[in-house]
Amino acid sequence: MEMRFDMAQNGALPPVARSCGGQSCENCVVRDHAICAGLDDADRDALSRIGRRVTLQAGQTVMWEGGDSTVVANVIDGTLKLATSTGDGREQIVGVVYAADFIGRPFGARTPHSVTALTDARLCLFPRGSFDGFALRHGELQHRLLQRTLDDLDRTRAWMLLLGRKTAREKVATFLLDMGRRLRADADGVIDLPLSRQQIADVLGTTIETVSRQMTEMKRTGVIDLVGRRGVRLVDSAALEALTEAG
Amino acid sequence: MEMRFDMAQNGALPPVARSCGGQSCENCVVRDHAICAGLDDADRDALSRIGRRVTLQAGQTVMWEGGDSTVVANVIDGTLKLATSTGDGREQIVGVVYAADFIGRPFGARTPHSVTALTDARLCLFPRGSFDGFALRHGELQHRLLQRTLDDLDRTRAWMLLLGRKTAREKVATFLLDMGRRLRADADGVIDLPLSRQQIADVLGTTIETVSRQMTEMKRTGVIDLVGRRGVRLVDSAALEALTEAG
DNA sequence: CTTATGCCTTGATCCTTGTCAAAAGCGGGC
DNA sequence: GCCCGCTTTTGACAAGGATCAAGGCATAAG
Known part of the structure; x- marks a missing residue:
């Protein structure tokens, strides 16, 4: 088994992430496809006040395997990978996410896999606690999150057939x-x-x-x-x- | 690649499944662990009127890969496998479920994998349409379903590392x-x-x-x-x- | 335009695992 | 208690893919 320690992949977020807090949902390119679609203007507005926009460069990691689940996010654009690895450095990419997808682990203490930008990317980032609270108060949002998670699970299981057989x-x-x-x-x-x-x-x-x-x-x-x-x-x-x- | 056509595995449900409709939730062994935990008595009662108990023998299949998603269920006891296969008969088991687990595809038209009993098993079976409607009206239930689906997804992704690496x-x-x-x-x-x-x-x-x-x-x-x-x-x-x- | 740095491709070889075949042993039924 | 069928184990062999090792070629920097 080969080992790789790919330092370029592990660049941490810069001390101050470039935030575009001024941006609102009105001109958001994924507003009709991300989980926030279906919220009325007032709710969407409330949600947007919880989050902030963040720009990532290719190679930057936003969440670490086994790390505390402190944030979740919508992908505005770009492509990111979800990955897990063995102790000796073998890596398995367990998901690739695109614009309008949701990343992070809501309602859980730990992120079970890392999330790293493959291309330059923009995220709409939420502190997990605030997001969880908001979702609990908004059944429609939670329903869309459930739909998306069920779809992810179906796709992931289909991929297991590829990996195993x-x-x-x-x-x-x-x-x-x-x-x-x-x-x-x-x-x-x-x-x-x-x-x-x-x-x-x-x-x-x-x-x-x-x-x-x-x-x-x-x-x-x-x-x-x-x-x-x-x-x-x-x-x-x-x-x-x-x-x-x-x- | 070896091929197997394991007829014993493919026994369909008997024409009339042995239903124990008389059984109620009161003496249900998984009532505090399945997704129905947390419902108050009235709601649990309403849910139980939607479902019925079904007994499976080892080897019986309840749902087929690619088939219409007509039912979902709680596992009362026993062990079941979730599986997908290639056109030429290679099979990959994508999940093993136990007592108190939830099976089936809510909020979706198709079941993406088959579900087959590994041991004799008992299910609390719901028509999908009725279940979906009930879940939409009961945020607490939907939240528990979301939690469970997120956990399943985490476990499934961890298993991908095993399969791939x-x-x-x-x-x-x-x-x-x-x-x-x-x-x-x-x-x-x-x-x-x-x-x-x-x-x-x-x-x-x-x-x-x-x-x-x-x-x-x-x-x-x-x-x-x-x-x-x-x-x-x-x-x-x-x-x-x-x-x-x-x- | 030239050069340098990594990726990507290609080649040779090894080895883990799959395939094919047959013996062994568990468990159920008579 | 014995026998039969099917699962499991064991063996021999083949092969797909991993590993090791250069070499070629995009892409970016000078």
């Missing part, structure tokens, strides 16, 4: 299709992956070499095309879909 | 300690596993042969003791704990 080929194919669904391709049909090869390996429970070999092979057979380090074009999605469940 | 030895050690925590040992310190070797393999994302070899080896080194097919004694929990994260 799929081959390297199937894992990579599933991953690429999943990225194609979540990320928008540019005019040339190229997707800009928010993850490095190592991080893809950490999502799939395999190694960087295996990911690289599988992707190269898929390029050779014309199923995908690789553009620079982070670019992928899904040339033949049907073929990719087929690779999802067969030798 | 742990060795066979570490997987089996982690599994045995987990069982030791959840199940009570008898006077001799022997735990009666609710899972066959194959099912253990399906939980750990490995094969029956690997599970067997690891357990035999642990017995040889005196860390555990094997008693019949389903019995295990955790002789040296500290040593087992050590095997959880090292070669």
Whole structure:
């Protein structure tokens, strides 16, 4: 088992996080998709007074595995990873979150996994205590949080099938299709992956070499095309879909 | 990849499930631990009128992967597995549930995984629509459901680390300690596993042969003791704990 | 434009685990 | 108490993927 101690990943928040408290919900790009959607103006306003905007740079960590659960947040934009690791440094990415997703552990003392920005990102950050109190008083918000948590659980369990039972080929194919669904391709049909090869390996429970070999092979057979380090074009999605469940 | 089509596992519910509608919540053994705990007498009574008790035999399936989500339930006693599989028959167990746990997919159209009894079991079964309506009107119940779902998600993510990054030895050690925590040992310190070797393999994302070899080896080194097919004694929990994260 | 720094790719080899096959042993039924 | 069926164990072998080791190539800095 290889060990990595990736210092760049562990940059703590700067002493004073760049807060944009002046920003309100009115011009928030995720207001209709995040859990705050459905709140009336007064409630949304009350919630916004609890939170503050925070900007993160790629590589910054907001929450640590096993640390006190002091904050929760909505993702305004950017991509972040949720990860756990063994004592000897093996890492497993247990979730990737995007704009409008919710992060952190409400109603619990500890954060069971770390949260780290993969790209530059903006969050709408709430102290957990205040957020918990607000949620308890607003059934609609709690309901949306429940819906989202149930969906997360479904997705997570589907991923367990991949980790436990799929081959390297199937894992990579599933991953690429999943990225194609979540990320928008540019005019040339190229997707800009928010993850490095190592991080893809950490999502799939395999190694960087295996990911690289599988992707190269898929390029050779014309199923995908690789553009620079982070670019992928899904040339033949049907073929990719087929690779999802067969030798 | 091996394929199994385990017919005994797929026994459908009998045409008329043995219902014990006469049973009330008053003498329910899980009333203080299931999500209904915390409801006042009137509300609990209303909820009980929605549900009915059902008895399952080991091997019976209550919900199917991808099927309509028509019912949800509290487990009164027994052990059940949650599972997903690939089109070619590889199975991954994504959860094991015990007395007082909640099963099924509220607030969603489809059940994303199957639910099958591992031992004889009793459920308190609710039609999903009625349950959803009740939950929407009772914030306390919804809050308990949220708490439980958040805990499930945390446990599930912890299990992803096992599936993606742990060795066979570490997987089996982690599994045995987990069982030791959840199940009570008898006077001799022997735990009666609710899972066959194959099912253990399906939980750990490995094969029956690997599970067997690891357990035999642990017995040889005196860390555990094997008693019949389903019995295990955790002789040296500290040593087992050590095997959880090292070669 | 040139150079330097990491990522990423590629190659060779090893080894853990999966696969195939058969023997052993537990448990239930007669 | 004995036998039969099925689970579990054990063995031999194969292979997919991990590990070790260079080398190539984007990307950013000078």
